[in-house]
Amino acid sequence: MPFHEMFEPDGSIRPCYAEVQNWVERTGVAGLNRRMDEAEAIFRRIGITFAVYGEGGDPERLIPFDLLPRIFTAQEWRVLDKGIRQRARALNAFLHDVYHRGEIVKAGIMPADIIYQNSAYLAEMVDFTPPGRVYSHIVGIDIVRTGPGSFEVLEDNCRTPSGVSYMLENREIMTRMFPELFAQGIVAPVDDYPAELLKSLKEVAPPACKGDPVVVVLTPGSLNSAYYEHSFLADLMGVELVEPADLFVDEDRVWMKTTLGPKAVDVIYRRIDDEYLDPLAFRPDSLLGVPGIFNVYRKGGVTLASAPGSGIADDKAVYVYVPEMIRFYLGEKPILDNIQTWQCAKPDERAYVLEHLDELVAKEVHGSGGYGMLIGPQSTKDEVAAYAERIRANPVEFIAQPTLDLSTVPTLGPASVVGRHADFRPYCLVGKQIRLVPGGLTRVALTEGSLVVNSSQGGGVKDTWVLQD
C-alpha cells in the first residue's frame, strides 16, 4: 500500500489531518460535494481557466478543484524549504558555469555532450552574466512523496513554471467558502507571493535602469493556455501585461508603446519560450518576438526573467546530475533526493530499461505536460513493445524511472473520501535573496490508481496547507 497522507496504516488519523477530519464529519461528504459545485461555479465566473488546443468542445476549461487540502506539518516544511532553496542555488550556479568556464565538465562530473549537444543549450549566452548572476528567477520543483519522511524530486522547472495562480486562487476560494477552517490561524499564508515576486524582479534590474525599475509581464497573448495566470500575476503585482507587439527596441533600450508615447522597460518577466523571443537572434520565422531584444539584453539595457538558455538546467538528462551539482558548487549534502533514473544513452542502463520496461516509467528527455511518456505497468504489451522500438531508434532522447509508490492524498469522491496520487510544486523565487512562500501547487490524479497528475491529462488541483508551529 502506498503511503497515505491522512491515515496511518492502522486506519487512525495522522495528527496534522485531525482538523480536516472533524470538518469532513461535521459537513458530510454529500454536503462537501454540494460546496464543490459552488466552488466550480465561482471558478467559472471569475474565469480561472486554461486553454486546451485542438480538442473541440469548450476551448477554456476549468481544472477540477478538490476541496480537501493537502497538508504539510511545520517540521516537514522546514526540510522541504531548505531542500528547495538549496536546489535553486545549485541550478543557478550550474547555469553560470555552463555559460562560462564549464568547471563541472572539466572536473569530470558531467559529460560534455549532455550539455553542449543539448537543444536547450544556447551558445548566444556564452560569456554573458545576467544581473545578479541570476538565470532562473522562478524555480518550480516537482516533488513527490513515497513515505513518512521521504520526499523526492521528480523534475526541475527553470524556465517558466506555471500554476502559481492556482496556488493563490485555491487558497482564496477555500478561505471564502470555509472561513472557519482558517479562523484558528494554523495555516501559513501564501498571499504575499506576488509582492515577493515583484521584489525579486526589481532586485535584478539591469545596469541601464535609473530609479524604480519598470517591470512588465510578457505574454504570447490571450489565446495562450496560461494567459489567465499571466494577467493574474501582472494584476496582483500592479504592472503592465504586455504582448510582443507592444514592445520595440531603440537606442539599446526596450520600450513599450503607450498612449503617452514610448516608455522604457527594465525587467521583463517573460512567459514566452526562448526561441520565440527575438526573431533576429533566434527563430527568424517567429511572429511573436521583439526584434533586437536579445542584443539589448546582452548590453545590459533590460533584464529577461528567466534568462534565455535556462532550459539546460531543467532538461531531464541533466536532472540526473543535480545532486552532484549541489555537492560540487555548494559543497553541501543534497537535502532532497532525486528519483533513481536510468539514462538510455548509456548502453548498460539502456539494456536494463529495455529488459524491465513493463515495470518502469519511461519519458522523453524534452517532453513535458505528461505527453510522450510510458507507464509500463499500466500499458499493454504492444504499447511497451512500440515504445521499446522508439528507445532503440533514438536512445539519447529517453530516460526511465521506477514506478514509484507515490503517496495518496485524501480526495473527495461521490460517496466517501478516497486516496489519490498527487505531486507538489513549490515556487522558489531568486533575486538578490531567495524567497519561498510556505505552500505550492498540489496536483492530484483524479482517477483511481492513476499516476498522471497533469492538467492536460485530466488531473486536478487542491489547496496546500503548511501548518504553523
Next chain:
Amino acid sequence: MLSRTAENLYWMARYMERAESTARLLTMGQRMAILPGAHHRDEWRSVVRATGAGHQFPEGAQVTETDVVSFLMLDLDNPSSIRSCLLKARSNAKSARTMLTQDMWEALNDGWRKLDSYDVAEARQHLPELIDWVKTRVMTFRGATHSGQLRNEGHDFLRCGSALERAQMTLRLLDVKYYVLLPETEVIGGNRDHYQWTSVLHALSGSRAYHHVYGGTYTPWQITDFLMLNRLFPRSVAYCYTQLAYRLNRLAGWHDARSEAHDTVQEMVEGLEQIDSGEIFRIGLHETVQSGLRMTNRLGAEIAQAYHFG
C-alpha cells in the same frame, strides 16, 4: 497605458453598446412586424438597414424574421451580430484584463457561450427572453463600470467607445426611419405613424422620456429635435457628441496633447449647437444624418491615430 489596452477598452465598449442596440432593434422589429400592413412595408429590412448591413439582403425579396434573428442574433460571420459582439467584447476584455475590475470581467464572462446553444428556431421562440438577457448583460457591465472602474484614462477610452457607437446607432436609426418621420409620406397623426414613432423611440428606450419633454404628441420635428438635439436624453446625438468632447478633453489633459480628433469633435458639437430642427428639415434630415455619420467615422479614425491604436 499601453495603446493596445486603450484600443481594447474602446472597442470592448463599442461592442457592448452595439450588442444592446441590436437587441433593441430586434424588439422594434417585432413590434412593427405585428402592425397591420407590415408585410408590404418589409419592416425587417429597415431593422437590418439600421445596423448598417442592409446591402447584405438583396432588394426584391422579403426579409423575414428568421433571416434577421439568424443574421443579427446568431451569425458569427456577421461581425455585428449580438453573438459576435459579445464574444469580441469578451476577447477585448481578456486582452485588457488588468484594466478591468473583477465585476466588469464577471459581467462579460458570465454565460459568454450562451448563444452557442441556440439555433434560429429556438432563438425566435425565446426571442424576448434572449433580448432581455442581452440587455441585462450590458447593463450589468455598464453598472460595474460606473461603480467600480478607476476614473483614469482607461475609463475615458471606454466611454469614448460607447458614446461614439451610440451616436452612430441613433443616426442610422434616424436615417432608416426618416421617410416615416416626413409628413409627405403619411397623414400625420394616423395610427400607423403613432406606432412607428413609438417603435423608434422604444428602440432607443426613449418613449417615456419623450413624453416628459414634449407631452403626448408626435411630430417629425419634435422627434428629430429629441433624437438629434436634446441635451438631456442620453441617446441623443447631441448628448453623445458632448460626451465625446468631454472624454477627449480629459484625454488631452492626461496627455497634455491635442490632436485632430479634438478639433473634429469640437466642430461636431458646435455644428449641432447652431442648428434647430426646422433648420435640419430645410437642409434635409437625410443629408444631416449622412454628414453626422461621416463625421463620427472620421472621428473614430482620428482617435485611433492619435492614440496609436494598432
